Amino acid sequence: MTDFDKMSRRDFFTITGKAGLATLAASAVGVNLGMVQVAEAAVGKGSVTPFRFAILTDAHLFSMDNHKFDAQMADAVDKVMSMKPLPDFVVYCGDIAQNGKDDQLRKGMKILSKLTMPIHYIPGEHDWYLDMGAAWRGHFGSPTWSFDHKGVHFIGMNSILVRDFWTKAGLSAEERMGVMEMLESPIAGPWGVREEQLDWLKKDVKNLKPDTPVVVFTHSPLWDYYPRWNFQTEDAPEIREILKKFERVMAFHGHVHQTVYNKIGNMGSVGTLSTSWPWPYPDVKLAYPNMQMYRSDPANFTDGEGAQHIDLESNFSGVMQYEPFGDMLTPAMKNGFKI
Amino acid sequence: MKLNTKNVVSGLLTPVALLALLAAYPAFARDPYSKAELADMDKQLLEVVNHGRDLWHGSMASMSTNGLACGNCHPDAAASNPTTFPKFQADLGRVAPMRDMINWCIQVPQQGTALDVNGPDMVAMEAYAMYMYRGKPIEPGLQTKQTAPVVVKSGRGFPYKGSGIGYDK
Numbered sequence: 219m220t221d222f223d224k225m226s227r228r229d230f231f232t233i234t235g236k237a238g239l240a241t242l243a244a245s246a247v248g249v250n251l252g253m254v255q256v257a258e259a260a261v262g263k264g265s266v267t268p269f270r271f272a273i274l275t276d277a278h279l280f281s282m283d284n285h286k287f288d289a290q291m292a293d294a295v296d297k298v299m300s301m302k303p304l305p306d307f308v309v310y311c312g313d314i315a316q317n318g319k320d321d322q323l324r325k326g327m328k329i330l331s332k333l334t335m336p337i338h339y340i341p342g343e344h345d346w347y348l349d350m351g352a353a354w355r356g357h358f359g360s361p362t363w364s365f366d367h368k369g370v371h372f373i374g375m376n377s378i379l380v381r382d383f384w385t386k387a388g389l390s391a392e393e394r395m396g397v398m399e400m401l402e403s404p405i406a407g408p409w410g411v412r413e414e415q416l417d418w419l420k421k422d423v424k425n426l427k428p429d430t431p432v433v434v435f436t437h438s439p440l441w442d443y444y445p446r447w448n449f450q451t452e453d454a455p456e457i458r459e460i461l462k463k464f465e466r467v468m469a470f471h472g473h474v475h476q477t478v479y480n481k482i483g484n485m486g487s488v489g490t491l492s493t494s495w496p497w498p499y500p501d502v503k504l505a506y507p508n509m510q511m512y513r514s515d516p517a518n519f520t521d522g523e524g525a526q527h528i529d530l531e532s533n534f535s536g537v538m539q540y541e542p543f544g545d546m547l548t549p550a551m552k553n554g555f556k557i
Numbered sequence: 558m559k560l561n562t563k564n565v566v567s568g569l570l571t572p573v574a575l576l577a578l579l580a581a582y583p584a585f586a587r588d589p590y591s592k593a594e595l596a597d598m599d600k601q602l603l604e605v606v607n608h609g610r611d612l613w614h615g616s617m618a619s620m621s622t623n624g625l626a627c628g629n630c631h632p633d634a635a636a637s638n639p640t641t642f643p644k645f646q647a648d649l650g651r652v653a654p655m656r657d658m659i660n661w662c663i664q665v666p667q668q669g670t671a672l673d674v675n676g677p678d679m680v681a682m683e684a685y686a687m688y689m690y691r692g693k694p695i696e697p698g699l700q701t702k703q704t705a706p707v708v709v710k711s712g713r714g715f716p717y718k719g720s721g722i723g724y725d726k
Contacts, residue, residue: 280623280624282623282624285623285624286623316624381723383722383723383724384722387720387721387722387723389722397722397723400614400628401628401632402628402632402633402709402714403725404711404712404713404719404723404724404725405720405722405723405724405725406723406724407723407724445710446633446708446709446710446711447632447633495625495629495630496630497630497632498630498631498632498635498636498703498705499703499705500635500705500708501705501706501708513636513702513703516630516648516662516666517647517648517665519666
């Protein structure tokens with residue numbers, strides 16, 4: 219098992235958020251965040267009761283029958299159900315659908331229904347921009363939530379909100395979705411959680427003590443990895459500022475379809491494997507380069523994909539274990555790593 | 558090697574020396590193009606690059622039957638590795654140019670219909686990938702690591718008049 223705290227770290231502060239960037243006040247038109255009421259009860263001081271949770275993400279299901287992505291998502295579900303011990307719950311980190319269609323979301327729900335434990339969902343951009351999240355919210359409720367479990371405070375937020383580029387241009391819902399489907403779209407601009415969720419987050423953690431273990435889930439990374447592909451969240455600096463009072467924060471994200479790790483201040487940030495396809499690594503100097511998985515084989519449709527689980531220990535250290543379909547983990551990741 | 562151009566004119570230079578002359582003086586054969594000519598050539602290239610970019614992102618339905626496009630796995634042409642071709646391609650079992658790998662991707666992961674390897678659409682596909690890798694070292698051969706295109710901060714990654722929508726200005 220790799221322990222990054224004991225490693226000689228490179229200058230990971232070279233890969234930090236946008237210094238001094240103020241969040242621009244602009245939320246997507248028509249977006250109703252529908253946030254869950256903030257729980258007032260603070261998580262008390264004390265140790266964590268050890269447990270495991272799992273993360274699945276980025277199935278990108280199409281509407282046609284028997285698409286290969288259907289089977290890949292089902293395989294990942296089987297991986298979770300074969301974990302020993304089973305996770306207490308699963309978090310789905312976004313992009314069940316490819317084109318935001320309700321039939322794609324329903325297909326994903328059917329595949330995920332084999333999971334016997336609770337599932338918590340946050341959306342990705344592919345789930346959202348056909349109907350501005352209407353179908354997604356209808357199935358999964360609010361994209362903004364928190365809950366406490368065995369001494370840990372878990373937070374989920376919708377990080378894929380963009381400024382309205384479609385109304386003035388007169389784009390149809392399908393055209394809007396098409397713009398958002400392209401990773402390197404020059405039209406949509408950067409994603410963020412925006413002011414309403416930032417306000418919610420402030421209230422959510424207001425009464426929590428600094429020693430409260432906190433885990434946060436978003437679709438996009440909470441650091442500036444590669445903004446061109448929205449491997450970023452525009453207001454991540456504000457999120458980190460709100461959460462900086464805590465001794466330790468773990469952040470998990472989807473979207474990048476690859477193994478990646480970074481640490482900024484008190485926040486360790488971990489990327490997750492998709493069940494659809496692996497994204498290439500952008501030309502970015504990473505603080506933890508040994509966290510890059512091996513190059514995937516294009517002839518092996520499931521190479522570079524999979525599931526993952528995290529074991530939280532009593533002192534709120536966590537062991538991250540990627541569970542790939544194929545052999546694509548470097549030695550630093552093979553037997554898990556501490557976050 | 559000091560060359561006497563009079564010898565060229567008089568035909569006294571041997572063929573070998575003549576080849577050396579051409580190699581040493583690549584601009585000797587023709588005067589530079591005019592600015593207008595160069596601008597026109599750039600314009601035509603970028604139109605082809607832009608067509609390739611559209612094809613790369615799914616504009617031709619016949620290239621896929623399962624919804625996938627080249628851009629799904631290769632945003633900004635990343636990891637398409639155009640500067641490593643020709644090379645031995647394990648999936649094809651032979652040394653192949655990039656266009657053969659493009660057609661492999663169209664036919665296998667995308668379950669689509671291959672492009673004419675000598676047609677304008679294939680030229681456009683290659684033009685887009687190569688343009689996104691401009692300035693990168695040419696390293697033909699089997700690569701164990703992916704290669705990366707130029708870093709793009711905004712726009713399409715090449716000179717293009719934006720749509721004016723959102724950030725595409």
